[in-house]
Amino acid sequence: xxxxxxxxxxxxxxxxxxxxxxxxxxxxxxxxxxxxxxxxxxxxxxxxxxxxxxxxxxxxxxxxxxxxxxxxxxxx
Numbered sequence: 001x002x003x004x005x006x007x008x009x010x011x012x013x014x015x016x017x018x019x020x021x022x023x024x025x026x027x028x029x030x031x032x033x034x035x036x037x038x039x040x041x042x043x044x045x046x047x048x049x050x051x052x053x054x055x056x057x058x059x060x061x062x063x064x065x066x067x068x069x070x071x072x073x074x075x076x
Contacts, residue, residue: 003068003069003072004068005054005057005058005061005068006057006071006072006075007051007054008051008052008057008075009047009048009049009050009051009052010032010044010045010046010047010048010050010052011048011049012075013044013052013057013060014032014034014044014046015075016066016071016074016075017034017042017044017060017064019074020036020064020066020074021036021037022034022035022036022040022042022064023035023036025041027046030045030046030047031043031044031045031046032044032046040063040064040065041063042060042063042064044056044060
């Protein structure tokens, strides 16, 4: 079963990361850096309503340890 990546903006990805324990640590230009309690770090290019490139979203999923299915469930 091949599940497609959702086409979402950075704000939606940030909401999902917040649900699994990531919090904003700092900003560097147009990028926001998030960490969780275990020290795992995720960088998100933040351009309010602009849709994230699929490669960037895939990188966020890998870094967060979420599958596409888990991510979609948390997105709702």
